Amino acid sequence: xxxxxxxxxxxxxxxxxxxxxxxxxxxxxxxxxxxxxxxxxxxxxxxxxxxxxxxxxxxxxxxxxxxxxxxxxxxxxxxxxxxxxxxxxxxxxxxxxxxxxxxxxxxxxxxxxxxxx
Amino acid sequence: xxxxxxxxxxxxxxxxxxxxxxxxxxxxxxxxxxxxxxxxxxxxxxxxxxxxxxxxxxxxxxxxxxxxxxxxxxxxxxxxxxxxxxxxxxxxxxxxxxxxxxxxxxxxxxxxxx
Numbered sequence: 611x612x613x614x615x616x617x618x619x620x621x622x623x624x625x626x627x628x629x630x631x632x633x634x635x636x637x638x639x640x641x642x643x644x645x646x647x648x649x650x651x652x653x654x655x656x657x658x659x660x661x662x663x664x665x666x667x668x669x670x671x672x673x674x675x676x677x678x679x680x681x682x683x684x685x686x687x688x689x690x691x692x693x694x695x696x697x698x699x700x701x702x703x704x705x706x707x708x709x710x711x712x713x714x715x716x717x718x719x720x721x722x723x724x725x726x727x
Numbered sequence: 728x729x730x731x732x733x734x735x736x737x738x739x740x741x742x743x744x745x746x747x748x749x750x751x752x753x754x755x756x757x758x759x760x761x762x763x764x765x766x767x768x769x770x771x772x773x774x775x776x777x778x779x780x781x782x783x784x785x786x787x788x789x790x791x792x793x794x795x796x797x798x799x800x801x802x803x804x805x806x807x808x809x810x811x812x813x814x815x816x817x818x819x820x821x822x823x824x825x826x827x828x829x830x831x832x833x834x835x836x837x838x839x840x841x
Contacts, residue, residue: 642827653731653818653832654770661827700769704827713758713827714783717769 612637614701616718624726629673629688631721633701636682643684644702644715645675654700660684671695696725729753731833733819739839745807748836752800752821756829758782759796761804762818764835770818776802777824809840 617632635643642661646654658669665677675686684701701718732751740746752759757778762770773792775783778799787794791810796802806813816837822830 646832651834651837653834654820655832656830659827702769713760713822714772714775715760715762715770715830717771719767720769 612703612716614703614718616701616721620722622724623691626690629691631686631699633684634682635703642704645686646700648698691725693725698722731821731831733833733836737837742840743808747803747805748817750802750819756821757824758822759802760820764816811840814840
């Protein structure tokens with residue numbers, strides 16, 4: 611079974627500082643990986659996804675993530691935090707096409723990002 | 728392009744009552760998902776439809792939860808009878824068939840069981 615672990619349920623940074631949200635996955639084969647953002651009382655918005663193409667994935671709002679197979683990690687980064695980045699972030703995994711769990715997203719517990727002025 | 732529509736946005740019911748949630752996916756999306764998100768946790772898949780057929784309902788508590796997708800478009804998720812632990816946000820998502828292209832979530836229905 612696939613799973614993801616997000617390290618740190620809360621991360622606090624100052625405006626302009628580096629954002630680093632950690633995600634490690636567990637899967638017998640390299641899966642597809644996703645980062646979603648959720649603002650209060652809203653649904654999930656896709657930030658970026660890794661689907662076995664380039665290992666460095668660029669997403670919306672200046673976020674990017676790097677797939678590292680050797681470390682089974684897919685950490686999310688942003689060079690300079692903005693107040694509008696304050697939200698909850700979820701890492702998720704899906705089996706690749708043809709797998710029995712294809713389409714089913716398994717989410718981590720989430721990381722709440724706070725940005726201080 | 729219109730997004731995934733869900734209603735109602737909020738619902739408060741007493742335990743042992745029944746409740747139903749509605750989802751209208753993006754036009755042309757053959758795959759539809761219902762997720763349950765309990766406060767402080769990540770979403771968990773309850774059921775996955777391909778057109779009007781069920782692909783995966785292994786995490787659906789079938790003694791009280793049911794879902795249908797008549798005609799392969801809209802879907803309804805029902806809980807009967809509700810328990811306190813069913814308090815959560817119920818998210819609907821849809822995508823194109825056999826692909827994760829366009830995988831989009833609705834805003835969800837927040838259910839409070841008192």
